[in-house]
Amino acid sequence: MKQQPRADERRPANDGPKAAARNRAALVAAAREVYAESGLDAPLSAVARRAGVGQGVLYRHFPDRAAVATAVLEENVRQIEQAAAAEGATLADVLGVMTWHLTESAAFIGLMHADGAGSRSGIRAHALALSERVERGLRGHLPDGYRLGGANDLMLAVAMVSGAVTGPTREEREQRALAAWRLLGIEVGPVRPFEG
Amino acid sequence: MKQQPRADERRPANDGPKAAARNRAALVAAAREVYAESGLDAPLSAVARRAGVGQGVLYRHFPDRAAVATAVLEENVRQIEQAAAAEGATLADVLGVMTWHLTESAAFIGLMHADGAGSRSGIRAHALALSERVERGLRGHLPDGYRLGGANDLMLAVAMVSGAVTGPTREEREQRALAAWRLLGIEVGPVRPFEG
Amino acid sequence: MKQQPRADERRPANDGPKAAARNRAALVAAAREVYAESGLDAPLSAVARRAGVGQGVLYRHFPDRAAVATAVLEENVRQIEQAAAAEGATLADVLGVMTWHLTESAAFIGLMHADGAGSRSGIRAHALALSERVERGLRGHLPDGYRLGGANDLMLAVAMVSGAVTGPTREEREQRALAAWRLLGIEVGPVRPFEG
Amino acid sequence: MKQQPRADERRPANDGPKAAARNRAALVAAAREVYAESGLDAPLSAVARRAGVGQGVLYRHFPDRAAVATAVLEENVRQIEQAAAAEGATLADVLGVMTWHLTESAAFIGLMHADGAGSRSGIRAHALALSERVERGLRGHLPDGYRLGGANDLMLAVAMVSGAVTGPTREEREQRALAAWRLLGIEVGPVRPFEG
DNA sequence: AATGAATGAGGATTCATTCAT
DNA sequence: GATGAATGAATCCTCATTCAT
Numbered sequence: 022m023k024q025q026p027r028a029d030e031r032r033p034a035n036d037g038p039k040a041a042a043r044n045r046a047a048l049v050a051a052a053r054e055v056y057a058e059s060g061l062d063a064p065l066s067a068v069a070r071r072a073g074v075g076q077g078v079l080y081r082h083f084p085d086r087a088a089v090a091t092a093v094l095e096e097n098v099r100q101i102e103q104a105a106a107a108e109g110a111t112l113a114d115v116l117g118v119m120t121w122h123l124t125e126s127a128a129f130i131g132l133m134h135a136d137g138a139g140s141r142s143g144i145r146a147h148a149l150a151l152s153e154r155v156e157r158g159l160r161g162h163l164p165d166g167y168r169l170g171g172a173n174d175l176m177l178a179v180a181m182v183s184g185a186v187t188g189p190t191r192e193e194r195e196q197r198a199l200a201a202w203r204l205l206g207i208e209v210g211p212v213r214p215f216e217g
Numbered sequence: 218m219k220q221q222p223r224a225d226e227r228r229p230a231n232d233g234p235k236a237a238a239r240n241r242a243a244l245v246a247a248a249r250e251v252y253a254e255s256g257l258d259a260p261l262s263a264v265a266r267r268a269g270v271g272q273g274v275l276y277r278h279f280p281d282r283a284a285v286a287t288a289v290l291e292e293n294v295r296q297i298e299q300a301a302a303a304e305g306a307t308l309a310d311v312l313g314v315m316t317w318h319l320t321e322s323a324a325f326i327g328l329m330h331a332d333g334a335g336s337r338s339g340i341r342a343h344a345l346a347l348s349e350r351v352e353r354g355l356r357g358h359l360p361d362g363y364r365l366g367g368a369n370d371l372m373l374a375v376a377m378v379s380g381a382v383t384g385p386t387r388e389e390r391e392q393r394a395l396a397a398w399r400l401l402g403i404e405v406g407p408v409r410p411f412e413g
Numbered sequence: 414m415k416q417q418p419r420a421d422e423r424r425p426a427n428d429g430p431k432a433a434a435r436n437r438a439a440l441v442a443a444a445r446e447v448y449a450e451s452g453l454d455a456p457l458s459a460v461a462r463r464a465g466v467g468q469g470v471l472y473r474h475f476p477d478r479a480a481v482a483t484a485v486l487e488e489n490v491r492q493i494e495q496a497a498a499a500e501g502a503t504l505a506d507v508l509g510v511m512t513w514h515l516t517e518s519a520a521f522i523g524l525m526h527a528d529g530a531g532s533r534s535g536i537r538a539h540a541l542a543l544s545e546r547v548e549r550g551l552r553g554h555l556p557d558g559y560r561l562g563g564a565n566d567l568m569l570a571v572a573m574v575s576g577a578v579t580g581p582t583r584e585e586r587e588q589r590a591l592a593a594w595r596l597l598g599i600e601v602g603p604v605r606p607f608e609g
Numbered sequence: 610m611k612q613q614p615r616a617d618e619r620r621p622a623n624d625g626p627k628a629a630a631r632n633r634a635a636l637v638a639a640a641r642e643v644y645a646e647s648g649l650d651a652p653l654s655a656v657a658r659r660a661g662v663g664q665g666v667l668y669r670h671f672p673d674r675a676a677v678a679t680a681v682l683e684e685n686v687r688q689i690e691q692a693a694a695a696e697g698a699t700l701a702d703v704l705g706v707m708t709w710h711l712t713e714s715a716a717f718i719g720l721m722h723a724d725g726a727g728s729r730s731g732i733r734a735h736a737l738a739l740s741e742r743v744e745r746g747l748r749g750h751l752p753d754g755y756r757l758g759g760a761n762d763l764m765l766a767v768a769m770v771s772g773a774v775t776g777p778t779r780e781e782r783e784q785r786a787l788a789a790w791r792l793l794g795i796e797v798g799p800v801r802p803f804e805g
Numbered sequence: 806a807a808t809g810a811a812t813g814a815g816g817a818t819t820c821a822t823t824c825a826t
Numbered sequence: 827g828a829t830g831a832a833t834g835a836a837t838c839c840t841c842a843t844t845c846a847t
Contacts (some may be wrong), residue, residue: 039826041831062258064816075833080818081363174400177381181397184380185373201377204370237806271808276843339838431847433810454650456837467812472839566792569773573789576772577765593769596762596793629827652820663829668822 045082047072053092055127061090090128091147097129098121098151104215105158112162116202117210119155119179123186124194124212133183152176176216178205232271241278243268252324257286286324287343293318293325294347300411301354308358311405312398314352314374319382320390329379348372348406374401437474439464444485452502453482453536471608482520483539489514489544496607497550498606504554508594509602511547511571515578516586516604525575544568629691633670635660644716647723649678649732678716678737685710685717686739692803693746700750704790705798707743711774712782712800721771740764766793 051072053061065086069079083089087172102117104110123130132148133155156176163175188194195212204211247268261282265275279285300306300314318325328344329351338342352372359371381397384390391408398405443464447455450482457478474480496502496510514521524540525547548568555567577593580586587604594601617647639660644650653674657667671677692698692706710717721735721743721775751763778783783800790797 039831044832067817075823076818077820077834078832081831174396177393177396178400180383181377181381181400185377186377197373197376200370200373204377207368208825234806240807260839261843265809273809273845274807282842304841344823430846436811451746456819457839458837469813469841470811473810476839566788569788570792572775573769573773573792577769579768589765589768592762592765596766596769618820626827632828653822654820659829664831665824665829666827669827674821 044074044078048079048082049092051090061128062130076137087144087147090144093128094132094151097126098154100191100215101155102158113208113210115159115162118215120198120209121214123183123198124191130183130186133179240270240274244275245288248285250313259293289324290328290347293322294350296411297351298354309406310402311355311358313408314411316394316405317408317410319379320387326379326382329375414415418531436470440471440474441484453523455518479536481540482536485520486543489518490546492607493547494550498519504598505602507554509604510607512590513604513606515575515590516583519544520577522537522578525571632662632666637680640677649716675732678732681716682720682739685714686742689743690746701796702799703747703750705750705800706803708786708797709800709802711771711786712779718771718774721767758762
């Protein structure tokens, strides 16, 4: 016999299925915070704890560590896609939104230069798919005749900027990002999240 | 009663002080390889094993995992300093050496944008000192009137380039690094290690 | 940073490498006991605890759960091989030793009818090899003209007897085993461990 | 304020009491399959999933994992009782039915030598009661003057045969069972389920 | 000065069981 | 009556670090 939860002892609340969606959102939010503080390799238990749920809930919603990370990034990427799809958006606007996410989310920075060896987070596969979505979003906005010197140079520039984004405070990261774009001679719109 | 060393009693080799230096070097070399293959989070036991020494030796030479990483980087940094100090070296030459290390060593890439959050390797503190040494090495070679737009922009550029350096093969990493320098309009000399 | 054993806190004794062999033996003995009480699926932590060592020691000596079980069975099997190899041993003698192990070791019973599905212990592969060694040991002792009705019937009989061996006490198990052999019309020597 | 059931609001089907019996049967059938594939230690969630019901339903019908296993075995046992009670049934016939269940159901094999130690499934108690029912069923068919050498030898023989029943395929298991009966000199009727 | 065993905390993952809906 | 989410204990396994020899 393996598990014998004491039946008589006080169980914490179980808000029932209604909580499911709320919990999932809480987990993603918690993961974002934890990642910002401790990096993509942070223990999943920390994420669950911060979300205020048991570990099992995390595993119910996400099969593995990569799925958690992907869920966090998914939100970043979607905003960029939306910014790219918005009426009258310019490349600068989209880059602004992207820069905002870069300054906001350590995980997103990681995504944008998607290491190689090492990170045990095993997102590589998903990362590729996600960064392609970003690329598609950006590519549509290269103005006529706009050259960055080659087909892949836009993403190279993105990687470079994300390499530049270091620093403990959001402000510092934003400044560095902007300086980096300046160095590349690329104009960036207002740095902010996409709001419909 | 002290025990007489007997030849037939299998005791691990103890080559005396001479071995100490050799071991240290072996550990650093092993660490470099292991880091390249498995990232900075690789188990120290793997480093010791690859170096062909016991774990204790590792701890004799390095107080903790940060010290190991630092020692690896130390070698990279020293080469850059030497390149910078060499007779007649130009900025491009130094950057070439640096780029070589960037393409060679995953750990060094990490150093150059020294995340802040995340890496459990706890090098933060050391990293700062090391990257300042790199900076000093480079700064001395800014030709008269050479402006990168501001005091810190050189290191920003370095961070940007290291952000660009991704890819599974050395060749790919070198190409990306060179493309990144090109995008920044900065000339780079031959990409190679410093050789006195 | 993942692990931070409190350096200042009292560490339990570390008897050094000398303890290694002792520990391994303790682990095998503990495993045998634990298996007898709780079956082959018992938690490895229970084995380590009973052996009085940390979990890590267990994993140092045995790569996985199957290795532990194999080590336990190995001893049983070796005794049977020795009994079979002994001067002047008859089939009955060897079966006596085997029966002793059958009554003694729950794990060994399991080996002899090597389930199929289910047991998470994952010994299947090793079990096969081990039970073949038993078979070889026995086969050499089939007296001339002795027929059990077919090539595999000896092992079938063994499996049948081990199926019969149930019961909480050693005595009861021995009685059932002997009754089973009787039912099969096979003579068995004294039930006891092999002693050189 | 009570909520009116509305057709469009997705609520899980609730087919009323009629479904209860159907669900119970589905659970037992599912458990039998799952046990066959993954052993008695298979997660209950797998059983519920395979039965196409929620976990709660499983717990409504069975207080714990032992109850599930017992229910599965109950069906096996009942068939044997029925075979024993049938008009004109001989011992061989009943043994045939029993052998069929032995080859069919891993769980039933386990029942018949009811380990004692080990199985975390905690059926021990129930198992005893069930195997007594089997015994009663068989005992009534011992033909006059039929001796197996002692009061308990019939069940011993059954245990022996079930010990012999191993192998991945049904066919192999049946062959081994028949060979075992032959070795014991006991005649067995056609191996098949009982059909009224 | 080296070896390599031991410790044990920490993180991942899996289920048994409960319970809001 | 059914659903399926939530809880959290238990187990597995991996290392960082210490220490007897």
